[in-house]
Amino acid sequence: MxxxxxxxxxxxxxxxxxxxxxxxxxxxxxxxxxxxxxxxxxxxxxxxxxxxxxxxxxxxxxxxxxxxxxxxxxxxxxxxxxxxxxxxxxxxxxxxxxxxxxxxxxxxxxxxxxxxxxxxxxxxxxxxxxxxxxxxxxxxxxxxxxxxxxxxxxxxxxxxxxxxxxxxxxxxxxxxxxxxxxxxxxxxxxxxxxxxxxxxxxxxxxxxxxxxxxxxxxxxxxxxxxxIRCPLTVRPAAYIYWSILTSLTPTLFYFSVWELGIAGHELSLLSSISPFLLGISPFAKWCRTRSGRTTLYLLSLTGLAAYKLDQPLHRLFVVSFATADETTCLIFCEVAGLGFLLSSVAKHANHSNNPVWPIVHEQSGGYNKTGIILACIAILDYATRPSSSALASSSAEKPAPAVKTPGGSWLAGSISLGSLIFALHCLLEDSSTLIAWSWSGYPIKGPVPHLHGSITHVAQMVGLLLPLLLTSSSPAGLDALLHPLWFAYGSASAYVMYAYKDWLGYAGGANFAVFLMAIFPAVLHQAASAGHLARMFGVAWLLVSVFIVANVFTVAYAFVPGGEYFRERTHVVLAVQMAALALAFRWPGLRGNVRLSTPAMSKQARVAVGSTLAALSVISLLVSMYRWPSDVIKPHRVGPRIARTGIWTVHFGIDNEGRDSQRRMRDLIKDMELDVVGLLETDLHRTVFGNRDLTRVMAEELGFYVDIGPGPNQHTWGAVLLSKFPIISSTHHLLPSPDGELAPAIEAVLDMYGTNVTVVVAHNGQEETPLDRELQASELARIMSSSYPLPVIFLGYVVTRPLALRPAPYEVMVTDGRVHDIDDEDWDRWCEYIFYRGLYRTAYARVSRSTITDTELQIGQFLLPKHGFNVTDDSREARNMRSWKEDLPQDHWFPMEYYPELGGKRGHFYHVFDTVKFNSSGDQ
Structure with a gap:
């Protein structure tokens, strides 16, 4: 038989x-x-x-x-x-x-x-x-x-x-x-x-x-x-693989940003180098069996279940363990690309948060239980497949042999693979990261982060289709993607992405996405075919960890030893990435060039992959269309010409419990009915923060115009302006920072009821760098005074005491900037300040942070003079006239439920004054 x-x-x-x-x-x-x-x-x-x-x-x-x-x-x-x-x-x-x-x-x-x-x-x-x-x-x-x-x-x-x-x-x-x-x-x-x-x-x-x-x-x-079961059904390792890997860094760097330095938890990055364990022959043999892989998949699900743990440290331990399980599994290259694209689409559909990350739960936009159930179904499907199934004997289990000339190096393949994985993680994990790199402000001259992310997904789909088409006619088709001309295309795209802004810069980024996704199968096949899998994958993931640290050090240099050597050197990190990728390409005259020969993919498999790619692209486009704004954005109090503003340092969108805080921020901003909001510590388009867009929920659900400020390639911790008034123009500033971290500023002109008002959102330097603070204060004063006597509102983080004399920033900014402190009798402040000019101040409040962040929300309410008129009495006595709220129309009142005597709401209440300070509205 x-x-x-x-x-x-x-x-x-x-x-x-x-x-x-x-x-x-x-x-x-x-x-x-x-x-x-x-x-x-x-x-x-x-x-x-x-x-x-x-x-x-x-x-x-x-x-x-x-x-x-x-x-x-x-x-x-x-x-x-x-x-x-x-x-x-x-x-x-x-x-x-x-x-x-x-x-x-x-x-x-x-x-x-x-x-x-x-x-x-x-x-x-x-x-x-x-x-x-x-x-x-x-x-x-x-x-x-x-x-x-x-x-x-x-x-x-x-x-x-x-x-x-x-x-x-x-x-x-x-x-x-x-x-x-x-x-x-x-x-x-x-x-x-x-x-x-x-x-x-x-x-x-x-x-x-x-x-x-x-x-x-x-x-x-x-x-x-x-x-019938499709031979290229996405394995449990595909989407879950990337979800767990990308969740490690935001789970880890919760501790780093709270410590503002090396906290020791960074060693958990080394959990990703677990492929070194494959050097143990019995373990490697077991990992290649169906039961072994099924066990590893099941163990990795602990990373999804970690969301149930309340303590951030406990979640980090569990996610590190799951990461070690995932990186031990060798994965089929096409499925790996599909899984990566799927994780990015899932983030796009879920306001830039992966719905199965442990930093989210039901209250913060997570679908953790759904993810666990689907993962269990996928694992069960894999574990019960007939042994003749194409998937059970795919090249993931038995890497395709490659014909190579003597001199081929597993180390070169490892380095190129590590660089590629980091590039994908850094630039394409979220569809709006490349848009943030190209963003230049208003008037808008390029793609918008909230609306055009689907273009990135289409570019990724095109990249994944290229190796599929090339291998359909010849098993050696991947060789074309390792030709030096293709590397030149990728290098040129990377340069345009880094050097230019708006649509041109984004076009470079989109082409770079095509390049990276296209070479993914070829680089992975080449690395796997070089042999020494334990060393190869272990070194690759070690290099990924090194790149992650180097990338964050370009910004965090003020808090880490040796950080000054990485200061503002994103271009160097990018150049090193490209040099490492170059090792995978077949350069003429060099020995060790590998000629790839992959198993021919069946027509059914190609159709399955192509259909999945098309479906993911359509889903991404439908999400963008669904989220496309349809309501007219307008301020809360048009009749009385009131502008209610706020400043908040939001600590990278991670609350005290290590959860994503977008929705909690949304709730407080909504209740306070803010028209203009300055948010600081907001640039999350980095691997350490999960490549997230902190503005997505608030912009879509509350209706705001958004300026995300200087992008991730500008080496700042970020500043954001949310406005219900049209943004006529905006300019991004990198404030002078010779000694410490770069400080961002947004200078925007808003159309407030027909009056042009300049709003400045800025993050000042730290206490450890007095020269930076002095220079930055002088530059901010210059920006504010340059528009005198037109109205100005400053919303910022300034490290100074109230009324502090020169060279402290307070006197420099107030005097040289020709602005007024919203309340110069408030002696309890340290970092957050609201200054203004040419407006009537009617109220000022400080709202406790609850457990959302480490700073309070400060609110200033202003009344605009009648159109064509200026403030009639700008003296200190007139500005500081006090009123009971009952003496003002209810339009000027802040929400009553936040008064401490009423218990506050969701842990927030007006504090310091135990009330809200109201002023008379002045002579109109």
Whole structure:
């Protein structure tokens, strides 16, 4: 008996395609009829009432009133319709599959109209006439118009021999549809809304009947959908691999930023060099078995479960252990690229946080339980695969042999692989990092971090497709991606990314993304084929750790020994990365060039990878479209011309418990109804902070214009301006810093009710560097005085005591900057200050931080003079006139629930004064 006869084959599960049509019909009818039944039972008189009359004149509800106005029928209906979207689109594609012909474009046109018809149906279903009458009508009309090419095209494509299907589709559907449409929109008679409602319901029911005819055609064609395990299904190591690896640094550097120096916890980075353990032969042999790999996958899940631990140190221990498990696993290169892209798309969809990171939980935007469940399912799928499965014997388990000339070095392959992994981690982990590198402020001349991240994902997809296409015709196709010309392309792209801003700089970054993703499979195959896997992967991850430390030292040099040698040398780190990558390329005349020969990928596998890449790109684009701002951004108090501002040092978006703090910040900013906010310590586009965008939640959910300030290649800890007033222009400054860390500043001109107001957000130097503070204060004073006498608001972190004399920053900034302290009687401040000029100050408050960060939120409220007028009395006596809040209109009051006598809210309360300081508004 042959060996092949003894190997069990993958089980095949067959699903009749006709069942999809039946499921579609049942779900559609259930959705509409259940809404009609429940609505009639619970809200009958409400849903039959319209703008003209009610019961008993009107006695039958319209579709819009039934599905769109009341709980619970609206919610049940929308759930069922959402479930029906899958079968609906599947039927459109199946019809195209049955009707397609090389000689005709009609099936393609019908498919397009069917997809658009489905989307427009979803539009008027979820946007009811109550929500937006115009949008509902436009989408309904679009749906009806698209019925014409859909129905006539479907009938024309239906084979002549399927007479029963053609009759059912035409005679019971098309004629009533036209008739009901004319009665519904053209021959509407005032007061006859009930009859109109029958027409509207008829439209729905006959549409469902028309589409139900596809069941007959699918049954006649005996079309079946086989479900088999795809040989390139993304393994549990793919997405989880990158999620755990990228979570290590933000979990670790929580301690570094609190200590402002080397805390000792940095040694946990070395958990990633666990591949050295593969040098132990029994262990390496066990890791290659299915049971061994399954065990490692299960152990790595502890990294996902770490979110349940309350103590940051405990989470770090568990994540370090999971990282050691993950880096021990050797992974299939195409799947590794897919997993990396998937992790980036997941971050894009979740406000720049990976939803399974341990630094997030349910309250901070995490989907940790969902991730654990899906990972367990994937591991179970891997563990129970038939041994003949292509995946069980893939090249991940048995690296493809490479033919190499004498002199090939595993060390060169290791160095190039380590450099590549760091480059991916540093630049492409989050889709908006490259945009942050190119950002230059307002007016906007380049991509926006919150909206254009999908372009980065498309570039990554193109990069991953290149090796797929090259290896489809030749096993040695990856060689083309190791040619010196391709390296020249990557080097030129990296230079443009670093040297230029706006769209040109981002174009360089996007091309660099194509380059990096394209060489990923080739570099990984070449490194694996060089032998000495334990040494090779161990050294690669050691180099990744070295790059991570060097990269952060370019900014953190004031707090680490030897940091001054890395100061502002991102270009050096980038150049070293490229030099290390160069070792993987096949330079003419050099010995040791490796000619790659990878196993030919099956057509099914290529389709699976290509489809996955396309799906991820579409998902990313849909997320961007969903998040695209639709509401008009406007300040909270337009009538009285009030501007409420705040300054907050937010400690890199990590709260005292080591969790992401975006949503907690959002809640306080929302409650305080701030119009302009300065945020400091905000540049998180670094590996140590997880490449996060701290503004994403607040900008999208509260509605702000955003200036993220100097980017990560400017070597600052970051400054952000959030504004509900239009930002006319902004300039980014790097303040003089000869001794210590670079201090960022944003100088922006805002249109506040027709008046141009300059707002400056800045982070001053530390107490250890008095020269820096003096020079920076002088530069900030110059910036503020340059616009005199126009209005100015300064929101910043300034290391000085109130009223301190020169050379301390206070007197320099107030006197030379020609501004006023918001409250020069507040002696308790140290770092955060609000200065102003040309405005009436009406209130000042200090809100305790709770456990969000290490500094309070300071708030200043200003009243703008009438348009065309200036402040009439700018004397200290006039500025410091005090009022009880009851003497001012309620528009000037701060939220009452934050008063300490009322207990505060979520751990926040007005402190220091035990109240809020109010001023009279001055002579208007």
């Amino acid at each position: 042959s060996t092949s006869a003894e190997v069990p084959k993958p089980k095949r599960f067959v699903f009749k395609a006709a069942y999809l049509a039946r499921v579609h019909t049942i779900l559609a009818l259930s959705a509409f009829l259940s809404a009609l039944a429940i609505g009639s039972a619970l809200h009958y008189k409400k849903i039959v009432k319209n703008g003209v009359a009610g019961y008993p004149e009107e006695w039958f509800p319209s579709v819009s009133a039934t599905i769109g106005d009341w709980y619970p029928e609206r919610n049940i209906f929308q759930i069922l319709i959402a479930l029906n979207s899958g079968p609906r689109l599947a039927l459109v594609l199946l019809q195209y599959y049955m009707h397609r012909k090389p000689s005709s474009n009609l099936p393609g046109i019908v498919m397009l109209s069917g997809v658009l018809r489905t989307l427009s149906c979803g539009g008027w279903v979820y946007i009811t006439s109550t929500d937006d009458h115009d949008a509902h009508d436009v989408l309904m009309i679009s749906y009806i118009v698209l019925n014409v090419p859909w129905m006539f095209g479907t009938i024309a494509c239906t084979p002549v021999q399927n007479a029963r299907v053609r009759r059912r589709r035409f005679f019971t559907s098309m004629v009533p549809m036209i008739y009901f449409f004319i009665q519904h929109k053209v021959h509407r008679i005032p007061g006859a809304y009930t009859r109109y409602s029958f027409f509207e319901w008829g439209l729905i029911l006959f549409d469902v009947m028309f589409d139900s005819a596809s069941e007959l055609e699918l049954e006649a064609a005996n079309l079946e959908v086989p479900f």
